[in-house]
Amino acid sequence: MAKDRIESPPELEGIFQKVDYKEFSEFLQKYPAVDSKGRYLHWNEFKWRIDSGDDPKKAWFATKMNRLSLLKNLELFDKTGKKFKFCVPDSLRSRIYQIVKLAGGNVGAISNTEAGSNIQNSFLVSSLLMEEAISSAQLEGANTTRRVAKEMLESEREPKNEDERMILNNFLLMKEAKRRCSEPLTVDLILDFHRIATSGTTKNSVVPGEFRQDNDVYIIDGLEQVVVHQPPDFSELVKRMKRLCEFANKEHAKEDSDIFIEPVVKAIILHFMIGYDHPFADGNGRTARALFYWFLLKNGYQLFEYIPISKLLKNAPMQYGAAYLRTETDDNDLTYFLYHQTEIVLRAIDEFTGYLKHRTQEYYEMLTWLEKSPINEQLNFAQREILKKAVKNPGRIFTVKEVKNDFGITDNTARAYLNNLVKFKLLIRSKDGKTIQYISPANLREKLNQIKI
Known part of the structure; x- marks a missing residue:
């Protein structure tokens, strides 16, 4: 099997029967939940990084046992009824802390310039919403240059083709996500987001604002052209979306919550579940990313108005898909997807900070000249x-x-x-x-x- 193909981990029960308990005790110390670099490795990578002479499967069993003490079950299920779960090791907690610290601020504080004014904030929002709209559509296959797409959005001209329509829809979708961030999540809101995302498009015979009506949906590996995921039965979608809404609307950050979930983590889980359930014939990714932004804005992370993530996902689509497969092949462990998405978000924040510094420098140069x-x-x-x-x-x-x-x-x-x-x-x-x-x-x-x- 190719080294870069996501291989399902070995069954633990078979390994358990072969464990020598003295050896296992040593392995528990040697192979914690994350490696020495803080990486939460899937079996696909883990098996290549164990010490020479150690049994890969026994080492994996030790790591899985260490993770078991950290994992929390969610009231979200795969298509067989098995619960999704996640954990937050220290290396992931550090990422979440950085995101909360950076994204909880405001543009004026970061730029330390007249950039704090409403007009400049609006300018940044518009510019970066356009970037997210364009990249999100390109991630889904739209073939339009940034220059042409930006000209269309700025001038408000009608789209000339379906690719431009996707970009305009995404722009309107992001604005709608902000406008409705005070609302609870409902099935109708999910459908409204999808309606905006796919209005005027025809790919996969999509019906805007309507769940798919069949099971003729397969997620294909782009390189090997094999089916890597078939979503849940279409007849289950309404029930599954209602459960997702219950999860989104439940307060998980209170002291008396049965399970504590950071809003950043919860937003990423919402994103994952739309991708997993694939409730629409087309437009699932755009709807998932809109929910991600919607939930973070709802929870006060206002800087996410300015932070486009789709450009980074577009630059590494294989890693995005692999993050889903790591979760699905390893007992529905969402931690893999959390690590991937927090890395994307931190890089997006870093790019935004660089963009803002560049804009600030330009602004001061213009002021000096003027x-x-x-x-x-x-x-x-x-x-x-x-x-x-x-x-x-x-x-x-x-x-x-x-x-x-x-x-x-x-x-x-x-x-x-x-x-x-x-x-x-x-x-x-x-x-x-x-x-x-x-x-x-x-x-x-x-x-x-x-x-x-």
Whole structure:
């Protein structure tokens, strides 16, 4: 069997019968729940990393026994009725702590700039929601460049094809997840998310907002073209989704809870279960990621408005699928998926921090340059951002819709910002049919230096 194929672990009962108890006691000390690097290894990787001379199966048995004392059962079941479970070893707890610490803050605190203003927050939300919408659709197979997709979202033009429709749907879906984050999870809400995700698309004969009506759904290994997962029977879906809603709505963070589950962990479990149940003919991944964001926003992790995870999943789709298979092949142990997703989230937060630092540096560079212009005091953040783009791209066309969407403001406010720049002769106003356009002049930099107030 290929080393990179997910192999099911050996049955423990057969190993138990061959255990020498003195040897086993030593193995319990030698092979804890995680390895010396804090990794929660699946049998697929574990068997290659034991000490020379040790029996791999006996070492695995020792690790499984150590994990057993940590594992917690959930009231969520696979298609055979077996419970899913998870544990939080210290290495995973450390990741969760970092996520909570970083994602519980706000943009202004991180950037330490005027970035704390509502307008700049809206600008970041819009920009990164677009990134998530584009990457999420590309993860599902949409074939559209980022430049074209961003232009469509900014200008609010109608999608030209199904790939663009998927991207627009994802953008609307993320906004809907935020809008409804104060609601409890219901089957209707799940269906609403799916309806938005798949509206106007035809892949796999999907019906927006409707559970699949057959079992003709198979998850295929992309390399070997073999079936690696067949979801639960379609007749069970309503019952399973109701149970998932009960799980989502139950308070697991109180002192008197029968089981404590961090909101970050719970959000990842919601994501997993939609992928496992595959309740729709298409759009399961998009719906799962929307629920992930929805639950974190619901629990006060507001920074997740800004953190796109789909780009990282898109860059490593095999690892995403493997995280599911590790769970399914090892007694429904969700810990594998938790490790994978927390790694993705931490990398996404790190990328966001880098993006924010870059934006902050650009902003201050623009401020330094604009300070030399007499108009500086007359400009707000949005107008400075518009001018920054305009200086870099002579002849660039701006529209009211683009500015409205970029900064989360009304049409009238966007129009006023642009017309004010026209008043100072920093943009040229023209008409293309019924659309008013605002064009960056070739000599904008000189105009900014020469302008008189």
